[in-house]
Amino acid sequence: MSTSLISVQQKHQQLTRTQARYFSGTYFSTRLPSTCTKRTFSPPVKLSSIAMMGTMLVLTLLTGCQPDPKVNSVQASSELQGADSAGFTAASSHTVAANQAVLSSLPFDNVQDFEDAKRGFIASMPELKVVDDKGKVIWDRTAYDFIQGDAPNSVNPSLWRQASLNNIDGLFEVTKGVYQLRGFDLANMTVIAGDSGWIIVDPLTTAETAEVAFEFLNKTLGKRPISAIVFTHSHMDHFGGALGLFQNKDGRDLAALKSVDIIAPAGFMHEATSENVMAGTAMSRRAMYMYGKQLPRSSRGHIDSGLGKEPAFGEFGILSPNVVVEQDSAMEIDGVPFEFQIVSGSEAPAEFTFYLPEQQAYCGAELVSKNMHNLYTLRGAKVRDALVWSRAIDDALNAQRDTKVYFGSHHWPIWGQAEVNEFLQKQRDTYKYIHDQSVRMLNAGFTPAEIAEQIQMPPSLSNTFASRGYYGTVKHNAKAVYQAYLGWYDANPVNLDPLPATASAVKYVELMGGADKIIAAANKAVAAGEYRWAAELVNHLVVAEPKRKQAKALLASIYDQLGYQAESAPWRDVYLTAAYELRHGSPEVGIDLASMKQILLQSPVENFMQSMASRVIGPEVFGEAFILNINFTDLDKNYVLELKNSVLHHKLAPKSAKANATLNISHELFVDLIIGKAGVKEVLFSDELEIEGSKLDLVSFFSSLDRPKGVFNIVTP
Numbered sequence: 082m083s084t085s086l087i088s089v090q091q092k093h094q095q096l097t098r099t100q101a102r103y104f105s106g107t108y109f110s111t112r113l114p115s116t117c118t119k120r121t122f123s124p125p126v127k128l129s130s131i132a133m134m135g136t137m138l139v140l141t142l143l144t145g146c147q148p149d150p151k152v153n154s155v156q157a158s159s160e161l162q163g164a165d166s167a168g169f170t171a172a173s174s175h176t177v178a179a180n181q182a183v184l185s186s187l188p189f190d191n192v193q194d195f196e197d198a199k200r201g202f203i204a205s206m207p208e209l210k211v212v213d214d215k216g217k218v219i220w221d222r223t224a225y226d227f228i229q230g231d232a233p234n235s236v237n238p239s240l241w242r243q244a245s246l247n248n249i250d251g252l253f254e255v256t257k258g259v260y261q262l263r264g265f266d267l268a269n270m271t272v273i274a275g276d277s278g279w280i281i282v283d284p285l286t287t288a289e290t291a292e293v294a295f296e297f298l299n300k301t302l303g304k305r306p307i308s309a310i311v312f313t314h315s316h317m318d319h320f321g322g323a324l325g326l327f328q329n330k331d332g333r334d335l336a337a338l339k340s341v342d343i344i345a346p347a348g349f350m351h352e353a354t355s356e357n358v359m360a361g362t363a364m365s366r367r368a369m370y371m372y373g374k375q376l377p378r379s380s381r382g383h384i385d386s387g388l389g390k391e392p393a394f395g396e397f398g399i400l401s402p403n404v405v406v407e408q409d410s411a412m413e414i415d416g417v418p419f420e421f422q423i424v425s426g427s428e429a430p431a432e433f434t435f436y437l438p439e440q441q442a443y444c445g446a447e448l449v450s451k452n453m454h455n456l457y458t459l460r461g462a463k464v465r466d467a468l469v470w471s472r473a474i475d476d477a478l479n480a481q482r483d484t485k486v487y488f489g490s491h492h493w494p495i496w497g498q499a500e501v502n503e504f505l506q507k508q509r510d511t512y513k514y515i516h517d518q519s520v521r522m523l524n525a526g527f528t529p530a531e532i533a534e535q536i537q538m539p540p541s542l543s544n545t546f547a548s549r550g551y552y553g554t555v556k557h558n559a560k561a562v563y564q565a566y567l568g569w570y571d572a573n574p575v576n577l578d579p580l581p582a583t584a585s586a587v588k589y590v591e592l593m594g595g596a597d598k599i600i601a602a603a604n605k606a607v608a609a610g611e612y613r614w615a616a617e618l619v620n621h622l623v624v625a626e627p628k629r630k631q632a633k634a635l636l637a638s639i640y641d642q643l644g645y646q647a648e649s650a651p652w653r654d655v656y657l658t659a660a661y662e663l664r665h666g667s668p669e670v671g672i673d674l675a676s677m678k679q680i681l682l683q684s685p686v687e688n689f690m691q692s693m694a695s696r697v698i699g700p701e702v703f704g705e706a707f708i709l710n711i712n713f714t715d716l717d718k719n720y721v722l723e724l725k726n727s728v729l730h731h732k733l734a735p736k737s738a739k740a741n742a743t744l745n746i747s748h749e750l751f752v753d754l755i756i757g758k759a760g761v762k763e764v765l766f767s768d769e770l771e772i773e774g775s776k777l778d779l780v781s782f783f784s785s786l787d788r789p790k791g792v793f794n795i796v797t798p
Contacts, residue, residue: 168664169381169657170638172234175610176645183238183648188544194451198249198493204301205251209264211293211393219289219395222250222264224378225385233380235645240653243452243551244385246493252301255488256440258417260302265294267389268318268490271444272298273437275415278308282444283319283490284326287395287676291322308415309342310400313446314432315352317397317680319490324398324679338400342414345402346423348431353399354684356430359695360461362789365672368460370795373654375661375668381641382657387452387552387650388491398679406433422477424448427470434477441485443501448473449508451492451546455553456515457561459651464561467516474509478502504547511548514538515555519562528571529560554649583798586624596622596629603635612642623663627797636796637663659796671791674756681752686713689755690720690731696787699727707782710736710743713751714769724782742774742782 163171172180209222228248232241250264258274270291271282279298285291299305307327312320327334369375372392373383383391404412411420420436428447436443447454448470457464487501488494495501515536522532533556542548550556570576579585593599599622606615619636622629637660644656674681690711707724721737723730736743746754747769772779 165379165381167377167382167661168637169235169660170641172645173607173610173642175612176642177234179610179646180232180234180237187239187546187549189238189242191546194246194493194546195249197495198246200494200496201254203252203254203260205264206297209250211265211289211395213289213395217395219287220266220293220393222390225390227378227380228384235381236384237646237648237653239546239549239648240385240387240551240650242546243387243549243650244390246451247385247389249493252298255494256442256486259437259440259442259488260298261488261494262294262298263493264390265297266290266318266322267386267392269488269492270294270322271488271490273417274305275308275417277415278306280309280311280415280417281307281326282311283313283446284310285322286318286393286397287322288325288328288398289322289395290393291325292328295326307337307341309344311414311435312343312345312349312353312402313434313444313490314346314429315349315356316429316447317353318392319447320353320399321397321680323400324396342404343400343402344404344406344414346421346425346431346433347405347407348425349405350399350401350683351685352429352431354680355688358684358688358692361692362671362791364461366791366793366795369668370655370658371459371651373658376654376657381645383654385551385650386654388450394676396676396679399683401683420480422473422480424473424477426466427473428454428465436481436484441483443477443481443484443487445477445487445489445505447490448477449487449505450489450552452551453511453548453553453555453558455561456512456558457553457564459557459655464565466565467512467558467562471509471513471516474505474512478505478509481505507542507545507548511538511542514542515558516562519559520566523563523567526572528573529563532559532563533557550649552649552651554652582624586621589621590625593621596626596632600631600635603639607635607639612639612646615639616643623796624798633663633797637661662794662796667794667797668792675758678752678756678758681755682749686716686718686720686748687731687733689751690722693722693786694729694731696789697724697727697729698785698787701785702727705785707778708737708740709779709782710740710773711751712736712743712745713748714745715747715749724785740774741778742772742776744779745771745773 209220210218211220213219225244225248228241228244232238236244248264251262253261253263255261255271260272260274262270262272266285266287268283268285270285273280273282281295285294310323310326312323324333324335327337372386376382378384386392406412406421406423409420409422411418413419418438420438421433422435424432424434424446432446432448434444434446434448455465456467456470482502483498484501485498486494486496487504495504515538518536519532522535527535536555536559537543538548538555580588590596590599593602599618603615603618606612606618616636616639619632619639622632623636626632640656640660640663644653644660647653647656702724705724705727707722709722709724710719711722712719718733719736720731721734721740723737750767750769
């Protein structure tokens with residue numbers, strides 16, 4: 082054993098003795114009880130094709146939630162020594178050494194975050210598990226009870242530290258009159274005591290988790306009505322649970338909403354209901370990788386998402402705001418002064434932060450978090466503007482210099498004026514440094530991959546845990562900056578019109594001398610710990626010969642090691658999900674759209690029309706023309722859809738007399754069709770549906786629409 086490795090282990094032992102009580106998972110003693118050829122279709126198949134439009138409308142942050150129940154029953158197909166029941170191999174000596182080296186590179190002896198994460202603790206639920214009325218588990222905090230003690234060899238110690246911090250759950254007092262419920266969902270629910278009731282900030286992701294959290298609040302601190310709801314931004318983990326706040330033993334009391342102020346930033350409803358409409362199917366599939374949907378919750382599987390444990394997945398809803406904040410402004414909400422700062426275009430397209438002057442408390446929403454965030458998210462999205470983001474933090478820093486405590490939509494608070502200001506400065510400079518250095522290098526001719534490989538963060542930022550890449554990373558954020566300015570093309574003509582992977586992989590395999598030589602070269606790279614290169618080699622073989630089990634098993638074992646070494650929770654989940662699917666195949670089903678009904682009912686009808694246009698199979702309608710009226714009887718709105726030049730256009734207009742067919746339908750029944758809640762036979766005989774004109778033409782039209790399953794292959798062709 083080398084001297085350097087001995088010193089790392091010695092330091093590790095010293096640090097773990099210091100941190101034992103923080104990593105143990107037993108933080109508190111106070112506990113409360115828990116409560117393409119042309120196809121021929123029959124009309125039923127045709128009408129049911131409408132249902133696939135809904136997959137375009139899923140807010141895909143929430144796809145990764147519960148582990149696939151098959152995981153625990155699947156026996157490992159790998160013959161590699163040390164594989165667990167899901168096939169995940171043991172950490173290699175290279176991975177062990179890499180993870181141990183992390184312990185000497187970061188200030189693990191600084192345990193202030195653990196002190197802050199448990200400060201103000203009031204109570205927590207001993208068995209924090211949320212189940213819906215059908216018995217489906219929506220949220221299971223207990224699934225992460227294995228996160229105790231030292232980091233196992235299969236987890237980057239820095240990520241294990243973040244996962245340990247995110248395990249600290251319960252009800253906490255931030256400052257007088259301000260409370261947070263943490264660990265009930267991916268995000269936090271903040272509660273502010275107003276003169277007449279509770280002001281709820283960001284009511285979690287699902288109705289089920291929000292209901293449990295709110296019930297726990299009232300049980301612990303005393304029941305009060307809701308006087309206001311504040312949505313800080315347009316991502317669903319911060320508004321999707323709103324309807325659960327009004328659940329009682331007799332059902333959902335929406336009449337109580339009449340007296341509730343609902344405050345949100347300008348553009349909230351548009352952004353919240355239309356995000357990811359066009360590419361929602363692809364995004365939801367990719368999100369399965371980003372959030373480790375199929376992975377076991379274990380030391381060789383999913384352990385955290387960086388922002389929190391994982392997204393909850395139950396019933397999603399939304400409430401339309403009756404108070405819209407258009408610009409930086411001050412207002413009083415139920416007797417509590419608020420000062421709002423618009424930061425739209427930073428972390429979210431519609432977002433604000435706010436300051437509570439009486440408490441000297443600053444809510445950073447998701448503008449700032451206790452990790453580096455994403456300029457580009459791995460599930461796929463438009464890149465975020467690093468400069469806008471950095472400037473928004475700078476504005477907050479200048480405006481809120483008297484802040485004595487910071488709290489956010491994720492993670493734990495920070496106390497102390499100097500500490501808060503330092504946190505904001507480093508968050509600001511993290512995004513601006515990545516931006517400035519990426520632009521410097523792209524102007525010097527470096528490609529995205531070269532920039533990602535060479536960019537180095539200054540020690541003052543890289544040694545700060547709150548700027549570490551637990552969610553976003555320096556590498557993929559630097560590539561996002563390049564993409565924002567220059568797009569996908571790196572100016573090298575070889576990348577202008579390259580062969581697709583399925584074609585080039587066959588040629589690479591042939592050139593390299595066949596499968597045996599590739600596997601031998603890959604094994605040599607693995608033995609040297611060169612996992613990135615080994616993955617690149619074997620990937621060619623898997624793409625060229627996807628039925629070759631030996632290649633898939635080898636690539637899966639390589640991805641295991643890359644996942645175990647990753648500090649970013651999404652990177653870990655992506656690698657390990659790839660390994661899982663190489664061993665067990667892609668999932669058979671995608672997202673359940675029924676949970677999205679309340680969101681879809683609030684989505685602009687134009688979203689549905691455009692999503693329909695994006696599913697027209699062009700070659701199947703070459704030379705065809707078609708006009709369709711879709712008349713929403715309860716909305717008194719008619720949309721005229723016209724297919725010409727293989728392009729579908731829509732417009733809000735009176736019924737066209739030239740239409741081949743007219744579909745008279747209620748808005749809710751249309752949504753029920755989309756989510757599959759209403760069957761075709763039920764719809765055909767419904768009083769809420771009437772077809773005028775040619776049913777045959779209507780069937781022909783819907784047969785030209787693609788019906789993506791949302792579970793396409795990723796690691797195999």
